[in-house]
Amino acid sequence: MAALGLLGILSMLVGLGWLICWIIVLIKQFQTAGIVHGIIGIVTCGIWTFIWGWMNANDLGIKNLMMIWTVLTVISLILRFAFGAGVAAYPTPATVP
Numbered sequence: 001m002a003a004l005g006l007l008g009i010l011s012m013l014v015g016l017g018w019l020i021c022w023i024i025v026l027i028k029q030f031q032t033a034g035i036v037h038g039i040i041g042i043v044t045c046g047i048w049t050f051i052w053g054w055m056n057a058n059d060l061g062i063k064n065l066m067m068i069w070t071v072l073t074v075i076s077l078i079l080r081f082a083f084g085a086g087v088a089a090y091p092t093p094a095t096v097p
Contacts, residue, residue: 007079015076025041025050025052032056033052050073
């Protein structure tokens with residue numbers, strides 16, 4: 001059960017890193033592409049910002065940041081699967097009223 005706590009903390013740290021990468025690229029998006037692209041980046045919960053970031057990574061010099069963001073996305077997906085599978089192994093006992 002302690003492993004689930006560590007997995008949860010690791011998942012939160014990866015999520016925080018992902019959020020920081022999104023905010024940095026979103027700021028670049030507002031500065032470079034304008035308000036409409038920035039708002040679309042917010043509304044799409046980062047999907048458009050991620051795509052836009054890769055499309056403009058070389059021009060803006062953010063290729064390393066985009067690589068980090070991609071790795072964090074993959075790690076996040078793996079941890080979500082592992083965390084979900086781990087929780088399923090320890091079902092919550094039913095309570096009787």
